[in-house]
Amino acid sequence: MDYFADALVIGLTEQGPLALAAMGLALIYYLNGIINVAYAETITLGAYFGMWANTTLGMNFYGSLVVAGAVAGGISVATYGLIFRPALRRHVGTLEVIIISFGLSVFLRHGLQFVFGYLARFYDVPSPTFTSVLGVGVTRFQIIAVGLVVALGLALYVFIQRTDPGQRIRALASDAQLAEVSGIDPRRVTVLMWFVAGVAGGLAGAFWGVASSVQPDLGFSRILLILLVVVVAGGRNASSLWRVQAVGLAAGVLLSALTLRIDPLHAQIWLLVAFLVVLKARAQQTIGAGQV
Amino acid sequence: MNGLWDFLFGSPAFLTFGLYTVVMVIGLALLLHLQMGLAGIGNFGVVGFWGLGMYGFGVLVVTYEWPYLGALLAATALAGVAGVVVGWLVADLDTDGVLGATLSFATIVLLLADGERDLTGGQVGLGTIDFPFDVGARTDVAWLGVLTAIVGAILYYVRRVHRSPYGRLLIAVGDNEALATSLGKATFRSKMLLLALTSAAMGLLGALYASMSHFLFPSHVDVRLTIAVVVALVLGGSRQPLGAVVGALLTVGLFDVVIKVYVRLPPDFAEQAYPKFQQMVYGGLLIVLLLFRPLGLLGDMRRDRLSKRGRHG
Amino acid sequence: MGGATVRIEGVTKAFGGRTVVDVPELVLGAHPIEGLIGPNGAGKTTLMRLVMHSIPIDSGSITFTTPGRDSVVVSSRHPHEIPPLGMVKTNQVIQDFRSLTIWDSLLLAATAASDERPNRIFSERSVVREHEDEIHAYLDKFEFDDPYGYARSGGEKKLLDILRCLLLKPQMLLLDEPTAGLPEDVTARVMELIVERATVGTSVVLVEHDLDLVWHLSQYVHFMAEGRVQLQGPPSEVRAHATVIEKYLGGGHA
Numbered sequence: 001m002d003y004f005a006d007a008l009v010i011g012l013t014e015q016g017p018l019a020l021a022a023m024g025l026a027l028i029y030y031l032n033g034i035i036n037v038a039y040a041e042t043i044t045l046g047a048y049f050g051m052w053a054n055t056t057l058g059m060n061f062y063g064s065l066v067v068a069g070a071v072a073g074g075i076s077v078a079t080y081g082l083i084f085r086p087a088l089r090r091h092v093g094t095l096e097v098i099i100i101s102f103g104l105s106v107f108l109r110h111g112l113q114f115v116f117g118y119l120a121r122f123y124d125v126p127s128p129t130f131t132s133v134l135g136v137g138v139t140r141f142q143i144i145a146v147g148l149v150v151a152l153g154l155a156l157y158v159f160i161q162r163t164d165p166g167q168r169i170r171a172l173a174s175d176a177q178l179a180e181v182s183g184i185d186p187r188r189v190t191v192l193m194w195f196v197a198g199v200a201g202g203l204a205g206a207f208w209g210v211a212s213s214v215q216p217d218l219g220f221s222r223i224l225l226i227l228l229v230v231v232v233a234g235g236r237n238a239s240s241l242w243r244v245q246a247v248g249l250a251a252g253v254l255l256s257a258l259t260l261r262i263d264p265l266h267a268q269i270w271l272l273v274a275f276l277v278v279l280k281a282r283a284q285q286t287i288g289a290g291q292v
Numbered sequence: 293m294n295g296l297w298d299f300l301f302g303s304p305a306f307l308t309f310g311l312y313t314v315v316m317v318i319g320l321a322l323l324l325h326l327q328m329g330l331a332g333i334g335n336f337g338v339v340g341f342w343g344l345g346m347y348g349f350g351v352l353v354v355t356y357e358w359p360y361l362g363a364l365l366a367a368t369a370l371a372g373v374a375g376v377v378v379g380w381l382v383a384d385l386d387t388d389g390v391l392g393a394t395l396s397f398a399t400i401v402l403l404l405a406d407g408e409r410d411l412t413g414g415q416v417g418l419g420t421i422d423f424p425f426d427v428g429a430r431t432d433v434a435w436l437g438v439l440t441a442i443v444g445a446i447l448y449y450v451r452r453v454h455r456s457p458y459g460r461l462l463i464a465v466g467d468n469e470a471l472a473t474s475l476g477k478a479t480f481r482s483k484m485l486l487l488a489l490t491s492a493a494m495g496l497l498g499a500l501y502a503s504m505s506h507f508l509f510p511s512h513v514d515v516r517l518t519i520a521v522v523v524a525l526v527l528g529g530s531r532q533p534l535g536a537v538v539g540a541l542l543t544v545g546l547f548d549v550v551i552k553v554y555v556r557l558p559p560d561f562a563e564q565a566y567p568k569f570q571q572m573v574y575g576g577l578l579i580v581l582l583l584f585r586p587l588g589l590l591g592d593m594r595r596d597r598l599s600k601r602g603r604h605g
Numbered sequence: 606m607g608g609a610t611v612r613i614e615g616v617t618k619a620f621g622g623r624t625v626v627d628v629p630e631l632v633l634g635a636h637p638i639e640g641l642i643g644p645n646g647a648g649k650t651t652l653m654r655l656v657m658h659s660i661p662i663d664s665g666s667i668t669f670t671t672p673g674r675d676s677v678v679v680s681s682r683h684p685h686e687i688p689p690l691g692m693v694k695t696n697q698v699i700q701d702f703r704s705l706t707i708w709d710s711l712l713l714a715a716t717a718a719s720d721e722r723p724n725r726i727f728s729e730r731s732v733v734r735e736h737e738d739e740i741h742a743y744l745d746k747f748e749f750d751d752p753y754g755y756a757r758s759g760g761e762k763k764l765l766d767i768l769r770c771l772l773l774k775p776q777m778l779l780l781d782e783p784t785a786g787l788p789e790d791v792t793a794r795v796m797e798l799i800v801e802r803a804t805v806g807t808s809v810v811l812v813e814h815d816l817d818l819v820w821h822l823s824q825y826v827h828f829m830a831e832g833r834v835q836l837q838g839p840p841s842e843v844r845a846h847a848t849v850i851e852k853y854l855g856g857g858h859a
Contacts, residue, residue, distance in 0.1 A: 035388050086583060094387045095334040096582045099522060102336075103578025106519055110568040110575070118564070224395050231392045265407035272396045276381060279393060283384045291698045292470035292659050452726040460705065460713050461721040467702040474657065474696075475714050475769060476688030477721075489723055531704075595706050596754040 005134040007257035013133075013142035014211075015252025017204035018222070019149045022229040022248035023156065023241060024200030029230050030240055031173050031193050032088065037101040037227070038079060039201055040219030041108035046072030046202025047209030047218050048116050055124045061141065064123070065206050072202020073195040079104060080194040105220060113216050120213040145207040152200060153245040160241070169193065225251065228275045234282060251275075308432045310549035312439060312504055317544045319443035319497050320517075321525045321536035322450050323490040329530040330459065331486055332466030333382065334390050338494060338521050340398030343405065343513035345371040345495025350418045350508045351411050360424040364499050371495020372488050379487030383480045398518065406510040419507035432504065439500055446493060450533045455598065462486065463593070516571070520544055523574045526581050529588030538589055543574065607672050608808035609691060609776040610634035611656055611679075615665030618648075618655055626651050626832045628665075633827075634777055634808030638800070640819035640840070641812045643829035649812045650697050652829070653779050657694045658684045671776050689718075691776035695783055697812070701762045707752050711740045714769035736772075743768050746794060759786045767795060777808045784815050796822065820844060 025039050050068030053059045059067065083104060087097050130137035160166040169189055201219075208218060229251055233243040254274065258267035320338055327333045349367035352358040358366070378397050382390045405412050412418050423431045453459040464472040465479045473479050502508060520543065528539025547570045551557070557566060581588065611633045618626040626648040633639060633656075641649050654660050656667055658679060667680040671691050679687050687693075702710055715736040720728050744752045747768070749761055756762045763786045770778060780799070784792045800822065803809050813819050819826060819840065826843040828836035836843055 035391060083579060083583070090583065092582060092586065095328075095332075096586055098334065098336075098387065098391055099526065100579050100582045102519070102522070103575040103582075105575070107572050107575030107579065110571040113568055114565070118568075224392075224399055227388075228392050228396065231388045263407070265403050269400050269403050269407070272400055276393055276396055279385065279389055280381055283389065290470045290659070292468075292474050292654075292696055292700055449726065453723075456726045456729050457712075457716045457721045457732050458723050458725060460709055460716070463704050463709075464702050464713055467704050468700060470659065471696070471700045471702065472713075473685045474659065474688065474694065476685055476693075476718070476773065478685050478718065480683075480685075482721075485723060593704050595704060595709055596751070 002135065003257075003260065006136055007260055008253055009134050009136040009138065010260070011253030011256035012146050012249060013136075013138045015249075015255060016142065016145040016149050017207040018225060018229070018252050019245055019248030020145065020152065020200050020207075021204035021222070021226045022233075022244050023149075023152060024197040024204070025226055026230045026233070026241055026244040027156075027193050027197040027200070031169065031190060032084070033094070034084060034088075034097050034101070035227055035230070036079075036084070037098065037223060038104035038108060039076075039101075039197070039226070040105055040223035041112070042072045042076050042079075042198050042201040043205035043208070043219035043222070044109070044214075044216065045075055045112060045205070046198075047205035047214045048112065048121070050202070050206040051121050051123050051209055051214045052116075055121075061123065061125050061206075061210060065203060068202040068206035069199040070202075072205065073198035076194045076198025076201065077191055080191065085190075105223075109216055109220055116216075118216060120215045122213055123210040125210060139211075141207060141210055145203075148203060149245065149249070153241070156196075156241055165189065165192075225271070228272075228279075232275055232278050232282070304553070305432060307549065307553045308430075308436055309504070310544075310552060312432075312436050312501075313548050314540055314544045315436065315439050315443050316497055316501060317517075317520055317524055318537050318540040319439075319446050320494060320521045321528075321540055322443070322446050322533060323493050324521055324525055325530060325533060325536050326450060326453065326462065326486060326490055329525070329532075329535075330453075330462040330466050331483055332469070333483060333487065334387055335394045335487075336391055336518060336522075337378070337394030337396075337398035339513055339515060339517040340394070340401040341371045341374060341491040341494035342498035342501075342517065343398070343401045344374055345498030346502050346512065347401070347405050347412055347418070347498075347508060348495070349499035349502050350421055353421055353502075354418055355411055364496070367499040368492050368496040371498070372492030374495075375488040375491025376484060378491065379484035382487070383483040398513070398515070402510060402513040405508075405513050412508075412510070415510065417507050417509045421502045421506055421508070423503050435500075435504055439497075439504075442496070442500070447533060447537070454533065454593075463595075519571070519574055523577055525588075526578060526586075527588055529590030529592075531587055531593045532590045535588050535590045542589075543577070547573075608634055608637060608806055609669070609671045610808065611692070611777065612668045612670070612676075613652070613656070613665070614668070616652075616655060616662050616667060616680075617664045618651060618660070619663055624832055626655060628652065628832075628834055631827070631834055633810050636824040637803035637807075638809045638811060638823045640823035640826040641810055641829060642814075642816065642819055642826060642843075643835075647829040648832040649829050650781055653694055653781050653810075653812060655680075656779065657687055657692070658682065669777070688773055688775070692779070693770040693773050693775040693777075694779035695766050695770050695781055697781040697785070699759055699762045699786070700766060701756060703755075706754055707744075707749050707756050707761070707765060708740070710756070710765055711743065711768060711772060712736060714772040715740065739772065743771070746798075747791065760788060760791065763787055764791060764795070771798065771802070775807060777810075778802065779810045779812070781812045782814060783811070784813065784818065792818075 021043055025036065028034055028036050028039065046068040049071040050064040053067035054061060054064040083100065087100055092100070128139035128141065130139060160169055172186055172189055205218060229248045230244055233240060233247040251271065255267060255271050258270050320342065324335060324338060327335045345367045348370040349363050352363035352366055353360065378394065382393050385393060406414055423435055425431070427434050453462070461477060461482060464477065465482055469479050505512070524539035524543050525536055526539070527542055528537065529535030613628050613631040616626060616628045617624060643649055655662050656679070662680050666678055668676045669679045669690060669692055670676040677690055679690070705713065712733070716732050720732050747764060750757055756765050767780070767783055783795060787795065796818070799809055811819060811823060823840055826838065826840050827834055828843055836846055
């Protein structure tokens, strides 16, 4: 029983940011159908700017969180405006958009090193105090991270399902042309969603950054898991965001459970294999989508 | 002829290495052209198959002391089997699924190379792997020749595919898989078989590289190689075989041969900033090309210039 | 008769909770040419796609029988296994291979799978020689703008779709609105071919909105509406039930 409690607590707290980032990526996927690999750099840059606000501007962690989220949100919107919106307007194919996002990711990941350097940077925060949850020591930041995951999930649910702008978003996601015809301005709604997605990513980056270090590949080293959560949770309907949150948290717990038994490297391999199994099992459902 | 001889054999070792990389990327891009340009499979795990062949070969030769040729064939077969498995996984997945699955595969190969320390030496590295023959001080040039012959054969095969029923089938699968299925074509099986063959070839290229590199590190199995191959293909043109050649010459050829060898870069710039600058250019190229000229320099297939017209035409 | 037939038993299909097809019992192909008519949204195309297993059935079974052979339950076979068994379908919505020329497209349909293997990279010449006569017969009968180039108009692509299916020499041919988008003279020539095929033993099912064509060519007509077969019989009988049809088609058609 201890093992499961440990896995659960560690999984939720250490990997809380995973679910947060997955929800952000899922927002973009939900709205525009794009898997944006460069979202990794939104995460990374959030971490860097948060660290910068913390160390250079002297803000405490919570203040730097706001900076991290805001800057990442802005960067996300900028990438939408400069690259993804033009791509969508030119009707660039799915595969090509993925490759574009890969290119953007590479570009940003190396470009940022000319600004921030390539060595690991660190947040300047007091040593964490640990509170015991179910016999496992967790830090306050980790608890906040999980709290944010849940809060964001709830907020998004309420926003998308229960509000007017949310209804517009749902309409846009399911049929962009029809939505436009009925007078919804896709641009404002889309910009808002990309901003929120960016904020989620930036916050995740800050939490990851403060827990270990801030490096150029902070986001990219995690983007595979993040996109697997989104692809496996699947679908572009309203319940998808719930599923993404659930799969993201479950993946975190599974990873922790595995790491408690076997070394981290092999734990990651088994986690990936688990994802591949689920991916294949769900593959059957794409039949009938066409018109032949 | 003398000039070429001097150029190759009188040149510094890193020129040969640069040329080797260019030819190898051409080979990998040609194989990716079959997968992506024809059959529509967005394989982002190129370095995984290449790395599996490289490390498979390395482990057999160094850890198990297998003979060279046997290890080479076994490594190629291993990559081919991986191709069958990955092919089976991705043949009925949509683009996002293929992205996730192929990236996962490449990551697993990297994690194994890093983690199976008893087999691969992990971070310490695996070596020493020599050339299978010795023709003196410039055996590396001879090895470049071997690679060029093999990549030449791959190019020949790819061109023949375009002019054969198999190529027509692959193009149909990439264009409109459901329609091909409705004509009785076994599209799943075709994609799986294609991945098996092309992955085996990618593994072979990896295994050959082991001799050139002499020492293997997990850091070799890096997404950077996949990116270089994709950029080369996209720049040259993913729909034409020669696109792989043109693209590789203009990217790897430019950055790893022409500039590195002939432009005198300040040493600390060359060490740290230049590789990052190179990556930024690659990334930027991908964005700009796919937005404004997605078919690359050579443009689309021109099958109207290719078709055999039969007796009547 | 004695042509190929398809037996549809207890077949239902629902999309998002809404039943679009509900056919307890239907036999297609008992006559050389049969019509399948009905208003938009009746489920005709969905039924055809279920028969070809492009989409899975929710319940029931679909069996395909060719004369002299055992029946095959096609609803449990992979979609690509069905054309080799002898049944093909054209597409209501235009479907094309954008990178293949007209010549390519036709040759693709005609070429056997054994010639399309990765090792057969020198087989083009013999494959062309094997099929060029029949392909040229079609190219001569129908004037494409540029037979060695790409199909330009929707009409050319539609025609190409039909010719591809004919090249597969099916024993059962499902035509889903073949005339939509085709100029009149082309339609006439296509129908000539279809009737020729039917005469020598191919069962044809014609899904059509052009009712004159259906009354003229078919020996039997099925009328579908709201996912069910409402009426069946020889053309004269079905036509006589003008009121039923009008209720669904909105008058002016009988």
